[in-house]
Amino acid sequence: SANTSFAMPHTRDLPTNILFNMDTPVIAAVNGAAAGYGLDMALGCDMRIGGTSTKLVPGFAKRGIVPESGGTWYLPRLIGWAKATEIGFRGNNLSAAEAKEIGLLNDVVADEDVLTVAKEWAAEIAANAPLAIQSMKRLFRHGLTEDFESHSHHVLLQTMTLFRTHDFKESVQAFMERRDPRFEGR
Known part of the structure; x- marks a missing residue:
């Protein structure tokens, strides 16, 4: 050998x-x-x-x-x-x-x-929301080895977490005000 x-x-x-x-x-x-x-x-x-x-x-x-x-x-x-x-x-x-x-x-x-x-x-x-980008990369990476059901569960958990961030709230406010969002990564 x-x-x-x-x-x-x-x-x-x-x-x-x-x-x-x-x-x-x-x-x-x-x-x-x-x-x-x-x-x-x-x-x-x-x-x-x-x-x-x-x-x-x-x-x-x-x-x-x-x-x-x-x-x-x-x-x-x-x-x-x-x-x-x-x-x-x-x-x-x-x-x-x-x-x-x-x-x-x-x-x-x-x-x-x-x-x-x-x-x-x-x-x-x-220029995009950094927490969303980071979550997306993690999800892409984990999706390589997960079955669809497990992956969908992880996507839901990440989505619920992101809904509570300042950046998500800022994106909604910016949409309502017809302006570009100012993301802070929090």
């Missing part, structure tokens, strides 16, 4: 695990090639913005290894089993257009605009 003594004893501290467990949305600005660990890091983000010359390089099989930082977990959840196995087993590079078509990139913009667009998306998200 293979010697696995070099393996990390605790994978919960891997950056991809930290990204997944964060309640804050994370946007990857992918400019150029995302290969190996960098590809796994991008897949671990909630959204990915790429440039026209962005290339995703899933060449693990061609190097005799597997995506060691979450890729085997993220890929089938992001794009389905058949596409994940095709990409993983064949190991062919994906252009930005191909990656967007199958859902690995949310948007493709001019290379010089990647970071700007990612920041614009972040600002748009940050």
Whole structure:
């Protein structure tokens, strides 16, 4: 059997695990090639913005290894089993257009605009109610492993909690006054 003594004893501290467990949305600005660990890091983000010359390089099989930082977990959840196995087993590079078509990139913009667009998306998200965004990310995450009935129960609990927040009351007041809400995260 293979010697696995070099393996990390605790994978919960891997950056991809930290990204997944964060309640804050994370946007990857992918400019150029995302290969190996960098590809796994991008897949671990909630959204990915790429440039026209962005290339995703899933060449693990061609190097005799597997995506060691979450890729085997993220890929089938992001794009389905058949596409994940095709990409993983064949190991062919994906252009930005191909990656967007199958859902690995949310948007493709001019290379010089990647970071700007990612920041614009972040600002748009940050303008929303932070407690609702955090709850939504937790619910998305838990929904990956829960049955529908359990998940619906958790959604109801989160909704009831959010109904009692200052931010929800502010959103109702802002709606009545026909103005944008001023969320405070409480």
